[in-house]
Amino acid sequence: MNFQSADTERLNAWKRVIIPDDRDLYKIDHYLAHGGYKALKKALEMKPEEIIDEVKRSNLRGRGGACFPTGLKWSFMPKNSDKPKYLCINGDESEPGTFKDRQIFEFNPHLLIEGTLIACYAMGITVAYIYIRGEYGKWIKMLQKAIDDAYANGLVGEKILGTEFSTQVYIHRGAGAYICGEESSLMNSIEGERGYPRVKPPFPAQVGLWGCPTTINNVETISNIPVIINYGWEWYSKIGAAKHPGPILVGVSGHVNNPGVFEMPTGEPLLEIIYKWAGGVPGDKGIKAVIPGGSSTMILRGDQLEGIRMDADSLKTAGSSVGTAGIIVMDEDTDLIQVITRIAQFYYRESCGQCTPCREGTDWMFKILKRFQRYEAKNDDIDLLLDVANNIEGNTICALGDAAAWPVQSMIRNFRDEFEQRVQASRLQEIAL
Amino acid sequence: MLSEKNQRKVEELRKRYPTSQALVLPVLWMVQEQEGYISEDSMKYVAALLHIPFGHILGVVSFYTMLQKDRIGKHHIEVCTNVSCMLRGSGKILEHIEQRLGITVGETSPDKKWTLSETECMGSCGTAPMLAIGDEYYENLTLEKIDKLIDNLK
Numbered sequence: 001m002n003f004q005s006a007d008t009e010r011l012n013a014w015k016r017v018i019i020p021d022d023r024d025l026y027k028i029d030h031y032l033a034h035g036g037y038k039a040l041k042k043a044l045e046m047k048p049e050e051i052i053d054e055v056k057r058s059n060l061r062g063r064g065g066a067c068f069p070t071g072l073k074w075s076f077m078p079k080n081s082d083k084p085k086y087l088c089i090n091g092d093e094s095e096p097g098t099f100k101d102r103q104i105f106e107f108n109p110h111l112l113i114e115g116t117l118i119a120c121y122a123m124g125i126t127v128a129y130i131y132i133r134g135e136y137g138k139w140i141k142m143l144q145k146a147i148d149d150a151y152a153n154g155l156v157g158e159k160i161l162g163t164e165f166s167t168q169v170y171i172h173r174g175a176g177a178y179i180c181g182e183e184s185s186l187m188n189s190i191e192g193e194r195g196y197p198r199v200k201p202p203f204p205a206q207v208g209l210w211g212c213p214t215t216i217n218n219v220e221t222i223s224n225i226p227v228i229i230n231y232g233w234e235w236y237s238k239i240g241a242a243k244h245p246g247p248i249l250v251g252v253s254g255h256v257n258n259p260g261v262f263e264m265p266t267g268e269p270l271l272e273i274i275y276k277w278a279g280g281v282p283g284d285k286g287i288k289a290v291i292p293g294g295s296s297t298m299i300l301r302g303d304q305l306e307g308i309r310m311d312a313d314s315l316k317t318a319g320s321s322v323g324t325a326g327i328i329v330m331d332e333d334t335d336l337i338q339v340i341t342r343i344a345q346f347y348y349r350e351s352c353g354q355c356t357p358c359r360e361g362t363d364w365m366f367k368i369l370k371r372f373q374r375y376e377a378k379n380d381d382i383d384l385l386l387d388v389a390n391n392i393e394g395n396t397i398c399a400l401g402d403a404a405a406w407p408v409q410s411m412i413r414n415f416r417d418e419f420e421q422r423v424q425a426s427r428l429q430e431i432a433l
Numbered sequence: 434m435l436s437e438k439n440q441r442k443v444e445e446l447r448k449r450y451p452t453s454q455a456l457v458l459p460v461l462w463m464v465q466e467q468e469g470y471i472s473e474d475s476m477k478y479v480a481a482l483l484h485i486p487f488g489h490i491l492g493v494v495s496f497y498t499m500l501q502k503d504r505i506g507k508h509h510i511e512v513c514t515n516v517s518c519m520l521r522g523s524g525k526i527l528e529h530i531e532q533r534l535g536i537t538v539g540e541t542s543p544d545k546k547w548t549l550s551e552t553e554c555m556g557s558c559g560t561a562p563m564l565a566i567g568d569e570y571y572e573n574l575t576l577e578k579i580d581k582l583i584d585n586l587k
Contacts, residue, residue, distance in 0.1 A: 084451075093556050094553070094554060094556070095554070096515045096516055096517065096553070096554035096558070097516065097517055097554070097558050098554075098556065098558070099556040099557060099558050099559055101556075102556050127449075133556070134462075134497070134499045135499070135555045135556070135565065136556065137567070137568030138568050138569070138570065141568075168449070170449050172458070172459070173458065173459070173462060174458075174497070175458055175461070175462065175497035175498075175499040175500050176497050176498035176499030176500070177496065177497050177498065178553065189458065190455060191452065191454060191455055192452070192454035192455045192456065192457035192458060192485075192493065193454075193493070194492055194493055194496040194497075195496060195497075210451055210452065251558060251559060252559070253517035253520075253521075253558035253559055253561060254516070254517055254520040254521070254558075255520055255521075259558070259559040259560070259561070260559040261559060291516070295515075295516060295554075326558065328516055328517055328520070328558070330520060334520065338519070339516055339519070339520075342514070342515065342516055342519055343516060346515060346553055346554075349553060350553065352496075
């Protein structure tokens, strides 16, 4: 398929702000020399509520998957609290197909630190924990170096930039658990518990870390804050899709010629991302299916991608969601039974075991799908699979249950023929034996 | 049990958190980095150090997949087989490593040199297929690259 961009010019003019071309920004001197921490200075001259208002008006929505309006989330934090308040930055990044936050730790760590400090100032927070998945040992060291440099330059710690504002920033290392990317599980993990999600309400802004008011934001979300402060909400809110604006880090993996993370305005056409940004499919093969936002999001048919754009509303209309913007492309030769079995295995392994529908259901789904994979599927296995998925969805404390059910439900809805063919092939194999 | 240097680190870390229980993960990481794994004796030590029941420490160690309760091989090879890597041939990569090392997934070689695991997505989808050994990622793998890597570690 030849793909011509309708507005190449506009995209060429697109200037990356989260991960610019400059590969030396991780060095603090270089970052400072190129306008770094200017947003922090500016923010410290504003009133905290002015910053929250600025973020609200920018329409920034969380980049961790739920797309919740960030300014609104911040405004839930009590202004006056006799307890300490906390900020948690979610860098657990474990959603299959997602590899964007890692780029920020590596290439622009000070942007994240600057955003953290502004968020702390806006909400009256004095301690921030950046929770990073344990596997990212190398990137934890990179970010720690940047934090140390920021401390040494009087940008983090006591009386920042000579003001009365003080904040500590600490990294907390995870140890291998997908569930710890769920915000309440993340808090339990910091508290030294197993990563079990908590029942909500109460929400973290009232009862969070150690029972204190807490806000949890994704790494990419926080990295957008200095940009909003520097350029203003008006500029920011005009980037990309009106209801879900701003730059977004889109990861493309699977069957594409040029996989990677691309920073682009929200609302780019999905097909253009695959063919233009990610270089199309190897061997010019057709696309059978696409997972648009990490493995938890509903799978889309390759012949139904026309018109879909990479923003919350467009993908919702298409029956899926933008999730963490991790696109996985599957070409026409892909064995989708193998794909969905692998996804089911993931959720079976990562279910924390707290809620019965998820603990047992993910196991059942994986077992049934293995029958399909081994050509041992029976006639009613498709409906059984759906029945199990439907009984997990909505019946668990956290969203992992839904995340496990959705791929299975959407795979059957969109590719029922593949399941039926497998059932038939299973029967033929049984007869042959 | 913890080295003096690590003990000083623990005291530094105490200032970061309002409870000593929050030190469970950081201290367990320290133990694992120092000893290679977390033995039952180590867990008892951590329990006493942080004034937390042994059962709680055991619960945490068994919950997080990166925390090792048993001594494993010197080089722990973890191959991602999740969707993005699978689509780009992680199956063949895993097979090749099994052949080269003579062990299957989940096993440790008799000389305690190698442990082979299959892992979930490690956030390297754009450079799939990949594997990790400790903190180091090896990306855009080919069979030749794996041969070289194993030869270099031998």
